[in-house]
Amino acid sequence: MVEVVRVFVGEDGRGGNPLGVVRDGASVPGDGQRRALAAQLGFSETVFVDDAARGVVDIWTPSVRMPFAGHPLIGTAWLLGADILRPPAGEVPVHRDGEDVRITARPEWAGSGRRTQRYGSVAEVDALPAPPPGEGWLYAWAWEDEEAGRVRARGFPRRGDGIAEDEATGAAALTLTAELARPLDIRQGAASRIRTRPLPDGRVEVGGRVRRMAD
Numbered sequence: 718m719v720e721v722v723r724v725f726v727g728e729d730g731r732g733g734n735p736l737g738v739v740r741d742g743a744s745v746p747g748d749g750q751r752r753a754l755a756a757q758l759g760f761s762e763t764v765f766v767d768d769a770a771r772g773v774v775d776i777w778t779p780s781v782r783m784p785f786a787g788h789p790l791i792g793t794a795w796l797l798g799a800d801i802l803r804p805p806a807g808e809v810p811v812h813r814d815g816e817d818v819r820i821t822a823r824p825e826w827a828g829s830g831r832r833t834q835r836y837g838s839v840a841e842v843d844a845l846p847a848p849p850p851g852e853g854w855l856y857a858w859a860w861e862d863e864e865a866g867r868v869r870a871r872g873f874p875r876r877g878d879g880i881a882e883d884e885a886t887g888a889a890a891l892t893l894t895a896e897l898a899r900p901l902d903i904r905q906g907a908a909s910r911i912r913t914r915p916l917p918d919g920r921v922e923v924g925g926r927v928r929r930m931a932d
Contacts, residue, residue: 719758720796724788725885725909725925732908734885735930736792737763742775748782755779761880762789772802780878785809785826787887787923791818795927817912819924820887824895827888830854833896839869847882848873856889861904868893870905885909887923894921 720740723733737758742765745751755763755777762783765775774793776783783789785806794802794811795818802809806826812819836842836859845857858870870893872883883889884906890913894901900914913923 719754719763721760721930722792722796723928723930724792724795725887725905725911726928727904727908727910729908730928732884732906732910733926733928734788734883734906734909735760736789738793738796739763739765740769740796742767751775751777751782752780756878759879761874761883761886762786764789764793766793766797768803769797769799772797772799774802774804776804778874778876778878779880780876785822785828785888787820787822787827787889787891788885790820790822791887791923791925792927794818794820814924816926817924818927819912819922821916821920821922822891823920824891827892828854831856831889831892833858833889833893835859842869842871845871845873847871848875851875854889856886856893858893858903866899866901868901868903870903872905882906885911885925887911887925891921891923894923 719737726733756779767773810821831854833856842859855873861867861869872886890911894913903911
């Protein structure tokens, strides 16, 4: 059975990036079957839980395995009630802050191919086609209120696997936070909200709200 949640839900209950979670990862063995199920579901990521007690997870897009991804880990932690998760990238601590589920990770885990690009205004970001011309993962953003740390962003994987735009992306938010070296309150996609803050040891905390969608 695949459980589906929305991660980084906005204040009004809208938004959030859909995530499929297979609690019994052993029921879908092998890379080929996992890739096929992720492609069939069509979400930006699907998680296979290989050891719930230890928090060992395997993350797939419709085309590739991911060593780390933000919204899949937050959604899985919420479902499992986990305090730590272990994707291939390394150990990811989890904690709760009110309704938010927050993870702490290293910026380099987000991958070197994830590029951020600042635009001059929120209107310019909103006007971008999905996806914009070009290749490679693009995180387009603009200040909504620079003094308050509020950002408007959109995420475009541009992998050629049918995901034209990510509604909310924790790894890209982590990358931007590390680059700007300040806490951010990000409005992404149609209605999602991501909250981040850099930590003194170089890691970044990323969090947001999660809601169950369906099975």
